[in-house]
Amino acid sequence: MATGRAGSGAGNTAKRSFGRADRAVHRERNRMMARTKQDRRSYSAGEWGRNRVRVFPDPKTGIFQIEWRENGRRLTRSLKHRDWRRAKRQADEAAAGLATYEPNGKAVAEPEPLTLEGLFDIYGEEVTPTKGSSSRMHDRAATAMFLDFLGRNRRPETLSRRDWDRFIRARRAGRVGPSGQPVSDQTIGRDLTFLMAVLNWAARSRDEHGRLLLDRNPLKGLRKPIEKNPVRVVVTNKEYRALLDVSRRVGWRFHVALVLAHETGHRIGAIRHLRWADIDLDGETIRWRSEHEKTGYEHRTPLSAKALAVLKQAWRRSPGIGDAPVLPSAKYPLGCVSSSQARIWWCRAEQLAGMERKHRRGWHSLRRKFASDLMDQPLKVLCELGGWKNAKTVLNCYQRPDEGQLRKALEARRGAHD
Missing domain, CATH: 1.10.443.10 (Intergrase catalytic core)
Incomplete structure (x- = not known):
């Protein structure tokens, strides 16, 4: 009898040990699943089959995307930011808009107004990487300079001749730019060439709905400053x-x-x-x-x-x-x-x-x-x-x-x- 009780106690101890091990494995699996879900987090708003909208981060860039269905097709566009709270708010607003505004039964999400920061971000993601290393460096420096000078939330279509001339004067005087020093007209011309390239590209590029990013380049036709006597050295x-x-x-x-x-x-x-x-x-x-x-x-x-x-x-x-x-x-x-x-x-x-x-x-x-x-x-x-x-x-x-x-x-x- 003693031997039987001892054997029974050992068996119960083993069962409790295996039970604790199973629970530990289960808890670890849950933690891993929670981390995986957090890494792949997404947020949905609206009703299935009517105005369902989902936001989620791009796995490569982390930039949030918004997804919805239109005429049975799944459509996606970039929100051009990495703010989780802002992305959730935009999903709620988009779902509410789709629920109340459905012309001809079509669900249409109105895009946010394009800002200079948004335009430069798109250009930096899609065009700048195709350039050489020195051009990529200049693109990044010029982007920061123009956003600081013109304003991040400025609408691109509101740029005018006054902004063009103000930038030239400030750059010549050294009041704008990474060096803080006056620069030549040749350097100013290179900066303005980049700005014109961004605006011209936006006037030819369309978003996910087929709409042009910009109806036209608001600075088209303006002349860049030209050095009267540029220094072009020739090796003898x-x-x-x-x-x-x-x-x-x-x-x-x-x-x-x-x-x-x-x-x-x-x-x-x-x-x-x-x-x-x-x-x-x-x-x-x-x-x-x-x-x-x-x-x-x-x-x-x-x-x-x-x-x-x-x-x-x-x-x-x-x-x-x-x-x-x-x-x-x-x-x-x-x-x-x-x-x-x-x-x-x-x-x-x-x-x-x-x-x-x-x-x-x-x-x-x-x-x-x-x-x-x-x-x-x-x-x-x-x-x-x-x-x-x-x-x-x-x-x-x-x-x-x-x-x-x-x-x-x-x-x-x-x-x-x-």
Whole structure:
């Protein structure tokens, strides 16, 4: 009997232990389900089949979406914010609106008036990510600047010539902008170009209901300030030779980039992103991808003997196939050299060459040298070699005849009259 009672007690103890374990597992499962529901929280208002509305966060961005049904179709649009309480309130308001206003049996949710903050948010989510890194940085800085200056809740359609002129005056005086310093008309023009791009895009883009974000660009036709005497530095032959002499001391990547910039006339951004799949050493050609060209113009150009030679040197240094970078990053060999590293190289080379620092002399001044060196070539040929889509841009911004070319022209004129 004693043995039986002892065995029975042990069995009851085991049952209680298993029971506690089961309850612990059950509580943990409930906590996990609660966390999952909280992460996937949504809120519904209205009646099924009549005016049901649901709000929920986008799993990737966290921005709340509103969902409803119209003629059996499920429709969704972004609320363009991450405020949970505000999203619930909007669901209640939308459901109430759908219940009281049902023309021809159709449920229509009236959108909130578009503000500048909402417009810039949409543009920043849909357009800015398609741009290059420097353009993305400028978009973000310009967005913050315009929202602070014009007001976050300002309606875009109310912008006028007065706002345009006020911004120009304030930017020139340094009263607006991240630096707090006066800036040139060229910088102001770049800022206003971004604002015009946002408004033009909004005037061509429609929401989920097919309505234009803006009926028109309220600032269309206004002129940006233009510098009367813009500084556009051209690297001289003497300066280029000085940089070339010290280029290998800076590093083999800088030497290759410098020669390619001089021989192809392309932007350093396009050169940094070159991959071995773009280089045809046998055919002696190079492909410039549209995503790395400012104009979005994909084209192929022949390689000069000097450009071909440095590319072969680069291949021996960093052999690669396919999408391996021609100029790999020192820290991340599978990635391309960064723009900041390219600027550091240039400054280091100027120091080693004993060159006095000159404002706005940099990689882009080699592109101007390329256009000026080939001034005697047909514009169509020059544009194709350098990747320019507009010959007017070459004439206005890139070609700069030097004194030798001017004297040669005068001598040719005198010879024609002898």
